[in-house]
Amino acid sequence: MDGIKYAVLTDKSIRLLGKNKYTFNIESRATKIGIKLSIELFFGVKVKDVNSHRLPAKSRRMGQTMRRVIITLQPGYSIQPLKKIKNFNQNT
Template sequence: MDGIKYAVFTDKSFRLLGKNQYTFHVESGSTKTEIKPWIEGFFGVKVKAMNSHRLTAKSRRIGSIVGHPIHRRMIITLQPGYSIPPLRKKRT
């Protein structure tokens, strides 16, 4: 679970759920071969395809230091018949 940060919930990611595709933010150095076995093992699904792209870097300033955090987003397509249960936040 070191490579995956969190699931992404945007308008596009909700549209992709209809195509059995799920979107996750991952560490910038993670590769498809590292993420695929983790997804299959943790969720108990079979991955058909994985697409990844780097998001545009927005500059962040902390004091006099300016940095550009780099994120990578992966779109994971599952084989037919498999799905990941919805990730819900527990209400208190």
């Protein structure tokens, strides 16, 4: 997925999961429309709303700043957690 770096798991983001809202960190150059399309195609859900804000810059970080995005899904949709892949080479 272009632009999306990783999902965020903080106290606030876990509380928002109950309201069908998911939090991701994205690259600073990604647009809201691009993020919406990426989420819909990758997870197979319908996105209702996209809210984003820039994270405060760290004094040691040089270059790109990150943005955090909170995505609200339409009722009836949810993103399932990724399942762990088992190692099938245990018998060798």
